[in-house]
Amino acid sequence: MKKPTPNPPENQSNLETDPTSPYTSINSKKLHEAAERALDHYLCPGAHIMGSVNEPAPMYLANPAYNTESLLANACESLGSASxxxxxxxxxxxxxxxxxxxxxxxxxxLSELAVNQALDHVELKG
Known part of the structure; x- marks a missing residue:
């Protein structure tokens, strides 16, 4: 036995009546676009390079410009804090x-003392 199926309303498209469609309204389209951007950002991190507000201090990057005294002083403080x-x-x-x-x-x-002693031997370059 066949059941008669009702015809969809004439003034609405299939996308607007489909409950699984992410495009039910303009706001959901924007939300879907934002979700796509977020997925692209996390799944393809090299594609979108954005500046961060909380950038790390340059000392913690492989920066050859930092002098030995600054590096030893930071290492001494870090070892003291860890201890x-x-x-x-x-x-x-x-x-x-x-x-x-x-x-x-x-x-x-002991490592802190060794770094501190090395810091005492560092000569400043003027």
Whole structure:
């Protein structure tokens, strides 16, 4: 037995009545275009190069222009911070794991001292 199917309204196109179409209105067209741009941005990162507001400091890039003193001073500060964080973290650990964390903190402290001593030997180029 055949069922009669109703004809679609004459004034609307198939895209406007299709519930799966992303083009049901002008706003959804804009949303669909924005979604396509977002997918292109994340799936093809080299295609759209956009400037970032939060650009990293040039020191953390492979920049040969930075002098040895600046690099050593930054390394010394980073090692000191890491050592302090690890000491604070070790205080919260159980005794079995605390010794391991304190051993790592001691290695960081010795590295900080070595970098600090190297920083003392750096001669500034005027």
């Amino acid at each position: 302090e964080m690890l000491n604070n973290f070790a205080a919260a650990l159980d005794p079995a794991h605390r010794k391991t964390a304190l051993g790592i903190a001691q290695i960081l402290m």
